[in-house]
Amino acid sequence: MRTLFTEDEIAQRIDAMAAEMARDLPKDFLLAPVLTGAFIFAADLLRALYRHGADPHVDFVQLSSYGGARASSGVVTLLKDFSVDIKGRTVLLVDDVLDTGRSLHFGKGMIEDRGAKDVKLCVFVKKLTGHAEDLKCDYIGFEAQADDFLVGYGMDDDGRKRGLPLLGSAN
Ligand SMILES: O=P(O)(O)OC[C@H]1O[C@H](OP(=O)(O)OP(=O)(O)O)[C@H](O)[C@@H]1O
Ligand SMILES: Nc1nc2[nH]cnc2c(=O)[nH]1
Numbered sequence: 001m002r003t004l005f006t007e008d009e010i011a012q013r014i015d016a017m018a019a020e021m022a023r024d025l026p027k028d029f030l031l032a033p034v035l036t037g038a039f040i041f042a043a044d045l046l047r048a049l050y051r052h053g054a055d056p057h058v059d060f061v062q063l064s065s066y067g068g069a070r071a072s073s074g075v076v077t078l079l080k081d082f083s084v085d086i087k088g089r090t091v092l093l094v095d096d097v098l099d100t101g102r103s104l105h106f107g108k109g110m111i112e113d114r115g116a117k118d119v120k121l122c123v124f125v126k127k128l129t130g131h132a133e134d135l136k137c138d139y140i141g142f143e144a145q146a147d148d149f150l151v152g153y154g155m156d157d158d159g160r161k162r163g164l165p166l167l168g169s170a171n
Pocket of ligand 1: 034037063
């Protein structure tokens with residue numbers, strides 16, 4: 001396992017992202033983390049937002065397309081929908097990694113279908129796969145190479161390594 005970004009680097013970057021969001025987003029926005037992978041990032045981001053004066057509502061969705069594999073199945077399955085009505089809201093959809101872009105594309109479509117006023121996309125790390133160029137992310141924490149299989153900071157390798165506090169590459 002190779003370290004890509006340390007705990008300190010992650011904390012600093014999240015603080016800077018939160019400062020930008022607290023400045024730019026409306027006061028009543030909804031933070032929507034995509035389970036499972038984004039739960040660690042979302043928890044740190046939420047607390048950084050609070051330190052910067054933003055106090056959003058939070059509601060989770062759960063999507064799955066990889067299962068235990070290192071390649072996308074190609075099909076995104078909705079495992080958990082929003083628990084609240086998002087009609088008319090500004091929603092910040094938060095995911096851990098952008099790879100093929102299928103998950104965020106699916107999530108963004110869901111939010112638009114449910115009548116949100118605005119949807120912003122935030123990803124902890126964008127892989128430079130070139131597959132997701134038409135999906136505009138408003139907030140990107142880090143970039144990684146297309147051939148890195150990312151682990152840690154919420155990201156799993158067949159269900160393990162989500163608790164690793166840094167971002168690593170398994171290959
Ligand atoms: O851009 P994509 O190719 O869609 O890949 C990104 C998605 O892959 C992972 O989800 P996964 O399906 O592995 O579920 P998990 O979050 O439960 O691990 C990750 O959490 C992202 O949601
Ligand atoms: N854990 C993990 N999940 C992913 N989903 C899409 N790309 C990745 C990756 O590099 N690592």
